[in-house]
Amino acid sequence: KNQVEQSPQSLIILEGKNCTLQCNYTVSPFSNLRWYKQDTGRGPVSLTIMTFSENTKSNGRYTATLDADTKQSSLHITASQLSDSASYICVVSDRGSTLGRLYFGRGTQLTVWP
Amino acid sequence: EADIYQTPRYLVIGTGKKITLECSQTMGHDKMYWYQQDPGMELHLIHYSYGVNSTEKGDLSSESTVSRIRTEHFPLTLESARPSHTSQYLCASSSESVLAWSWETQYFGPGTRLLVL
Numbered sequence: 001k002n003q004v005e006q007s008p009q010s011l012i013i014l015e016g017k018n019c020t021l022q023c024n025y026t027v028s029p030f031s032n033l034r035w036y037k038q039d040t041g042r043g044p045v046s047l048t049i050m051t052f053s054e055n056t057k058s059n060g061r062y063t064a065t066l067d068a069d070t071k072q073s074s075l076h077i078t079a080s081q082l083s084d085s086a087s088y089i090c091v092v093s094d095r096g097s098t099l100g101r102l103y104f105g106r107g108t109q110l111t112v113w114p
Numbered sequence: 115e116a117d118i119y120q121t122p123r124y125l126v127i128g129t130g131k132k133i134t135l136e137c138s139q140t141m142g143h144d145k146m147y148w149y150q151q152d153p154g155m156e157l158h159l160i161h162y163s164y165g166v167n168s169t170e171k172g173d174l175s176s177e178s179t180v181s182r183i184r185t186e187h188f189p190l191t192l193e194s195a196r197p198s199h200t201s202q203y204l205c206a207s208s209s210e211s212v213l214a215w216s217w218e219t220q221y222f223g224p225g226t227r228l229l230v231l
Binding site: 004009034041042043044045046049089101102104105106107109 | 222
């Protein structure tokens with residue numbers, strides 16, 4: 001069964017600290033993996049998209065890694081800011097058909113305290 | 115910031131009422147989607163459209179219906195709202211691409227939070 005599991009479910013850190021969010025997936029065949037940021041009361045916004053040949057990709061203070069062999073991804077946030085408080089969603093796409101279905105994780109709720 | 119809009123942002127309505135959730139985008143995207151998201155849960159695709167007069171049901175069974183008469187407009191309708199329809203509804207769109215559909219970045223609207231009493 002194709003699934004996307006994220007951990008931890010929630011995380012509280014102090015402003016300025018680093019943190020790492022995890023994503024494990026069983027989606028096969030694999031096409032790409034994306035990380036989205038969803039602020040409370042808003043729609044998700046894309047942070048990164050990675051294919052199986054990419055090990056790491058950065059977007060400002062956000063760095064995503066991908067290990068296609070172990071089917072794991074992580075999102076590392078450096079020097080956290082209050083505005084980083086949000087839900088971070090891992091999304092995996094298969095290539096089983098031209099439709100390329102998306103599988104969503106439940107997200108990690110990150111809270112940054114001052 | 116993506117140019118995709120949803121109205122209303124919040125809606126509280128009684129059981130049995132007919133409601134329409136509006137979604138519009140000004141990016142000229144051919145593909146549009148409706149997702150349902152409960153608190154702490156993953157997004158579930160309930161409807162999608164590849165263009166005008168094209169609508170398909172998504173992965174999650176839904177009692178709602180959609181229409182796509184104009185490229186920029188993709189409304190979702192519930193003929194008779196029930197408490198089980200209480201949820202957040204997110205609209206998204208993506209552009210035509212020479213790559214496979216699975217590579218397109220979806221741009222999401224702010225969502226409509228629906229409460230059915």
